[in-house]
Amino acid sequence: MRTWVSQVRKGLVELCVLGALDGGEAYGYEILQRLTRADNLAITESTVYPILARLAKEGVLAVRVSPSPSGPPRRYYHLTDAGRARLGEMHRYWRHLTAAVDDLLSGGKP
């Protein structure tokens, strides 16, 4: 069970990260805090930051570096057009998937 939960979470991190940025740009720790507010996701920084770096490399996210009052410059991430398109596709797929699974688990009852 634990392995299955872990794999499901892992597969959803990218969608969650993109979703967390749908409301506007944020820096790494801020994104992490948005994600940790969601119960049961159990996402930590060693998962989020590598994904942010990869999505930025892929052009799904854009990075803006800005001075921070508490230390080194912060890297603010925001969705690019490609990022919004990917989020839309993933979100649609997720809705279809959960609807299909719900349907299956309820035995086809409405």
Place this chain on the structure above:
Amino acid sequence: MTSESVNPSPDARDRVDAYLDAIERVLVAADMPRAERKGIADDVEAQILEMLAPRPGADATVEDVEAVLAHLDPPEAYAEAGGVPPGPPATASPAAPPSRSEPTRPPQPRSKTTSVLLAVFLSFWSWLYTWRKDWPQFVVGAVLHCVVAPVLFVLGAFVELGSSGIQATLICVAILLQLVVWIAAIIDAVATPSGWYADYPNVGYWGWDYPE
């Protein structure tokens, strides 16, 4: 978010750097491109300093940093994400195995002050305190101090070599050798940066695991 700035003490800064270096090593081992590694390091550093910021007092201490790091994932946790895009479980690449130089556990910090005091009072025996990194110095120090110097001293003091000058020289060299080993141990302890002690591995020189 806080707007206070934080100034870690030099030792605390060394501890932060040691943690970031450990992550860097894990990401390098996972073949992650340099630009991505830098982005991750910047995000982690910004998080650590922001978590330190609300703490009272002028400078953040090593203890403050340790308290923050205790809430963060160990550097090895980055191996799983390094360079491996998420995919179906059946095709996901396994995490990179730890290499010989990669500690498999969080560091087990040593105190620089303790190391210096041990060197002042106990000469080369102080290297036993940091044995996992300093075993070569300890072996050389022990051989010079306990074998070479005593042999030279005995030759000079008790064996008839035909010249009192040679015998006196041997005794002087023996005493000098012991002093050199002692001073080397002190200089080594003093000159070693605090970050080295903070990053003291919880794993043996050849990758042996020690009890927690």
